Amino acid sequence: MASPAHPSTSPSPTTDTGPRAPSARLHHLDALRAGALLLGVVLHTVLGFVPGAAWLFQDTRTAWWALPVMVVIHLFRMILFMMLAGYFGRMVLMRRGTGSYVRDRLLRIGAPLIAFWPLAVLSLPVVIVAGSALLGRPLPGAVQGGAGDTGDAQGGADGGAPGLLDLLTPGQLWFLLLLLEIILVVVLVRALLVKALGAERAGRPARALGRVLSSPAGLLLAALPYAAGLAAQGTIIGGIQEPTTLVPVPGASLAYGGAFLVGWFLQAESTSLERMARGWPLCLALACLLTAPLLVGGSGTPGSPVLTLVLVPLAGWAWVRGLLGVAARAMDREVFAIRYLADASYWIYLLHLPIVVALGLAMAQMPLPPLVKVALNLLLTTGILLLAYDLMVRSTWIGRWLNGHRRPRALLPAPRRTARRPITP
Incomplete structure (x- = not known):
């Protein structure tokens, strides 16, 4: 499907000249892109249970497992998405x-x-204030005093009174704005190189970098922009921090712009994905090994800043390479349920947060285990949005706009029109 991460058709030979012949669809990349978006829904649901987190809703109970889940997802989710883009x-x-x-x-x-x-961002203050008032609860910390360092929280960029830029915050849709900025810069630089060197000569470095990035040493090369982003933002706590206003921030631009270029160069080399997939067991083992020190301290950051600058980027990219290999092995053909979720994932992410926050506020004081609340929130949020997708998006102009195509409904098929027959006695 066409979306922020990929188009609706298959890849083609990657030379810079000559015709492009289509090849088999990369179903595992479909699944990974959907997974990266849907993990955002999981992340935003779990954040309400992280001890001490300043988030859009705060449950009366915390969960010991919430912080490790947040740390692991935050390590690789966005660089995976930007790489696919x-x-x-x-x-x-x-x-x-x-x-x-x-x-x-x-x-x-x-x-x-x-x-x-x-609908997705401007509605959040209304949902939070109205929900807190109805339930007789104080406003969450993210609304009272700024965003904090735990995720895509809303609020003043400096923790004070919101200004015009804060009111125009892209919120949880920040990655779309950043992706557009990265695309425009990359396209402009490429156009200048092609004009100066010619398409063939300008394409040679991309293919060479694709070969290096798909080799075992490519893990180190891919991790460099991530490390530069951590160093540039001035703090290493909480990983890469997203922009909270329309103004780009150096850390996110470096880390995610680098991830975008990794995917760009990998596509230039036709065998890159196959080469990367070969070492997936080692990459997953390495990812777990590198992630363990980040979880031991309970804050997602080991004691030494230098150690963090090494562990976080390497762990994030080890997860990406390992997941690419697993997906290539497990999803080498189309599975309808996964393809359906891949089609619906963009719609789900766009509109999930107001529903997640409303349900989180409604369940905050219920005497249920945190895991049950998270599961209920995820089931209700995705269920509501999947029904809306099937009814209003999948087979309509909205589906064509977001995904590049219309597809027939699946959950609630549209009734067939039949010709009227005369009633006979």
């Missing part, structure tokens, strides 16, 4: 041309960012 982005550009690629991304990323912002 770069991979499929270059594919579209090489097949359709620069102008078509930019127009497609403005339509599928920029337009939804603007159109869904009132």
Whole structure:
């Protein structure tokens, strides 16, 4: 499907000249992109149970497992998503041309960012204030005193009174704005290189970097922008911190711009994904080994800043490479349920947070275990949005806008129109 991460068609040969012949669809990348988006829903649900977290809702109970879950998801989710965006982005550009690629991304990323912002972001203060008042609870810490360091929280960028930029915050849709900015920079730099060197000569470094990145040493190279982002943002606590206003921040731009370029260069080398998938057991083992010290201290950061700058980027990219290999082995053909979730995942992410927060506030004082509350919240949120997707999006112009195509309903098939027959006695 076409979305922020990839188009609706298959990859093609990756030379910079000559015709592009389509090949088999990469179903495992479909699944990984959907997983990266849906893990955002999980992250935002779990944050309400992290001890001491300043989030949009705070449950009366905390869970010891909530912080490790948050740390692990935050390590790899966004660099995986941006890497896939770069991979499929270059594919579209090489097949359709620069102008078509930019127009497609403005339509599928920029337009939804603007159109869904009132429902997805602007509605959050209303939901929080109304829900807290109805339940007789104080406002959550993220609303009272700024965003904090735990995730996509809303609030003043400096913890004080909100200004104009804070009121225009992209909220949890920040990654769409950042992705658009990265795309425009990459397209401009590529255009200048092609004009100066020619398409063939400009493409050689991309293919060479793709070969290096898909080798075992590529893990170190991919981790460098992540480490630079951590160093540039001035704090290493909580990993890469997303922008809370319309102004880009160096840390996120470096880390996620680097991830986008990793995917871009990998797509330039036709055998890169296959080469990366071969060492997935070792990568997963390495990811667990590198993540363990980040979890022991309970804050997601070991005592030494230098150690953090080494462990966090390497652990994040080890998870990405390991998951790429697992997905390539497990999902080498289309599975309807996974493809359906992949189609619906963009819609679900765009509109999930107001529902997650409303349900989190409603269940905050219920005498239920945290794991049960998280499961109920996720089931209700995804269930509501899946029904809405099937009824209002999948087979309509909204589905074509977000995903590049219309597909027939699956959960609630539309009734077939039949010709009227005369009633006979």
